[in-house]
Amino acid sequence: MAHSPISLASIRSFFIGGTTAVVSGLPVEYRSMVLNGAPRKVDPNGEHEYGQMYVQEYRLANPRHPHPVLLWHGGGMTGCTWETTPDGRDGWLWRFLEAGYDVLVSDAVERGRSSWARFPEVYQESPVFRTKHEAWTTFRIGPTYDPEPERRIAFPGQQFPIEHFDYFAKQWVPRWPGHETMILAAYTALADHVGPCHIVAHSQGAGFACEIACRRPDVVQSLVCIEPGGMPVPERVKSGGLPPHLVVWGDFIQASGSHWIGYRQQADRYLAAIADYTRIQTLDLPVEGITGNSHLPMMDRNGDEIFDCVLAWMQK
Amino acid sequence: MAHSPISLASIRSFFIGGTTAVVSGLPVEYRSMVLNGAPRKVDPNGEHEYGQMYVQEYRLANPRHPHPVLLWHGGGMTGCTWETTPDGRDGWLWRFLEAGYDVLVSDAVERGRSSWARFPEVYQESPVFRTKHEAWTTFRIGPTYDPEPERRIAFPGQQFPIEHFDYFAKQWVPRWPGHETMILAAYTALADHVGPCHIVAHSQGAGFACEIACRRPDVVQSLVCIEPGGMPVPERVKSGGLPPHLVVWGDFIQASGSHWIGYRQQADRYLAAIADYTRIQTLDLPVEGITGNSHLPMMDRNGDEIFDCVLAWMQK
Numbered sequence: 001m002a003h004s005p006i007s008l009a010s011i012r013s014f015f016i017g018g019t020t021a022v023v024s025g026l027p028v029e030y031r032s033m034v035l036n037g038a039p040r041k042v043d044p045n046g047e048h049e050y051g052q053m054y055v056q057e058y059r060l061a062n063p064r065h066p067h068p069v070l071l072w073h074g075g076g077m078t079g080c081t082w083e084t085t086p087d088g089r090d091g092w093l094w095r096f097l098e099a100g101y102d103v104l105v106s107d108a109v110e111r112g113r114s115s116w117a118r119f120p121e122v123y124q125e126s127p128v129f130r131t132k133h134e135a136w137t138t139f140r141i142g143p144t145y146d147p148e149p150e151r152r153i154a155f156p157g158q159q160f161p162i163e164h165f166d167y168f169a170k171q172w173v174p175r176w177p178g179h180e181t182m183i184l185a186a187y188t189a190l191a192d193h194v195g196p197c198h199i200v201a202h203s204q205g206a207g208f209a210c211e212i213a214c215r216r217p218d219v220v221q222s223l224v225c226i227e228p229g230g231m232p233v234p235e236r237v238k239s240g241g242l243p244p245h246l247v248v249w250g251d252f253i254q255a256s257g258s259h260w261i262g263y264r265q266q267a268d269r270y271l272a273a274i275a276d277y278t279r280i281q282t283l284d285l286p287v288e289g290i291t292g293n294s295h296l297p298m299m300d301r302n303g304d305e306i307f308d309c310v311l312a313w314m315q316k
Numbered sequence: 317m318a319h320s321p322i323s324l325a326s327i328r329s330f331f332i333g334g335t336t337a338v339v340s341g342l343p344v345e346y347r348s349m350v351l352n353g354a355p356r357k358v359d360p361n362g363e364h365e366y367g368q369m370y371v372q373e374y375r376l377a378n379p380r381h382p383h384p385v386l387l388w389h390g391g392g393m394t395g396c397t398w399e400t401t402p403d404g405r406d407g408w409l410w411r412f413l414e415a416g417y418d419v420l421v422s423d424a425v426e427r428g429r430s431s432w433a434r435f436p437e438v439y440q441e442s443p444v445f446r447t448k449h450e451a452w453t454t455f456r457i458g459p460t461y462d463p464e465p466e467r468r469i470a471f472p473g474q475q476f477p478i479e480h481f482d483y484f485a486k487q488w489v490p491r492w493p494g495h496e497t498m499i500l501a502a503y504t505a506l507a508d509h510v511g512p513c514h515i516v517a518h519s520q521g522a523g524f525a526c527e528i529a530c531r532r533p534d535v536v537q538s539l540v541c542i543e544p545g546g547m548p549v550p551e552r553v554k555s556g557g558l559p560p561h562l563v564v565w566g567d568f569i570q571a572s573g574s575h576w577i578g579y580r581q582q583a584d585r586y587l588a589a590i591a592d593y594t595r596i597q598t599l600d601l602p603v604e605g606i607t608g609n610s611h612l613p614m615m616d617r618n619g620d621e622i623f624d625c626v627l628a629w630m631q632k
Contacts, residue, residue: 115486
């Protein structure tokens, strides 16, 4: 898709949150640390930073909206979710800049440029690594996975660019499922640092975003949850002042027979709990006649069409 | 420092290189994968991508030079080396865009957004994590480290913004020192993908860059090695066609008594071996009267001054 240049006032990055762990009692090693290097002493004992979050901040020369958009990725992913799509089109980072918003893209704690800490010495549990088979199912690409691409079966009308599925796998990162308290602490610090903002979040990130909206209702101006996974329990919702929520669902939720049925019920319970306190909208894409979307609408072939729906809601 | 807006034709990212590993025989787990989620089956067995490299590509609306600059970071770091400095100034990414170059910033294989693979099932060895003490010494900040900032002793005239040293620690990432073959494969693929380019590389990345210049002398147009760690052995250098090399050294190499004495000798041997085949320049900053630089000149307070020296050499 043709596009015009964008004039940026700055491209910056920063880290937010985090603390220091002290590691002791580990053996000293001697390892070569550079190409053709002689082994040198490596002492792993001492202070390590962990729990911080990396944020990349694009500020327009002439923003047309007062508040920036924060783009939060889902589980096992990084901020590159929002950059180029697996088949090489502009992602929603570029689209939001084009629409006149400043944009901040973050990598959740422990993922991507946010770094991660040694386990079991600092982190207590072990990480989870995504397999291609798991992703084919969880992302609702299709009913049947096979290592051989030509033997994989996608759902009919699938909008995800499946011929780039193996390439897409290169952007997955490990995660530690038990680190929600640490991750939420960094997201809270980010909201406090940035001030009034819109959050557009995917999957696990959308659950975190709703929790942050409950914690910081004055900061979060609006919230777009793309296929949210994990939502605050209804008891978490007190009252008043919550920002408007848009929830977007793709296709194949019943057909996939996956945990998305439960995640959707969890989202519906949360939305019912906040319905008296703010404006909510659920955009069920197949109900609206937009069919074939996977768990990754921003990467799907019709991602621009869905972006336009999101933008129209944000500007209503 | 005041700066003007920059007009970008595109902000893109891509992954290059990598292959698939198959993991088998590991136990299936049941873990909650989202906020307030019910435990679900997590099967770690199957196909995993590894060995790929993440690249972020900034293309100017009106580049003033024919070939882009590739920015390669050092050991235990990511591409954010080149973004904002620890004390909040524009890094060399912005400076090169300002100077009219398209810029590609990469995270070396296994670091940052390039992701990493499980060990010992895919990677065989264990990673190395940087401690603050190790960094204070290796980066030649000063002779004495202490967990309490006010008790740390920096070298006299130190240019690194030491009051932000603990914040700087948030950008360090683990690395696997034995993965040079895999990392070089991805850098080679990047050079082949991008075509004619300039490489500006730091520390471990500069060693890799010299090896790539030997492998792809027609692709690499010029090479700036900032404090190179690890260089090709002289026997690696065949003859002819190598690109011009600039090597930049900071201060305190003798005073630190660290492995930098050896790394510098290694660099000098490499430069002597290529001297008959190309233009080389060593910019020893203290010899030129620019004193106080750490191992991280691009983050030091006088980073703009050093950038100007690099740019002048590139455009000579």
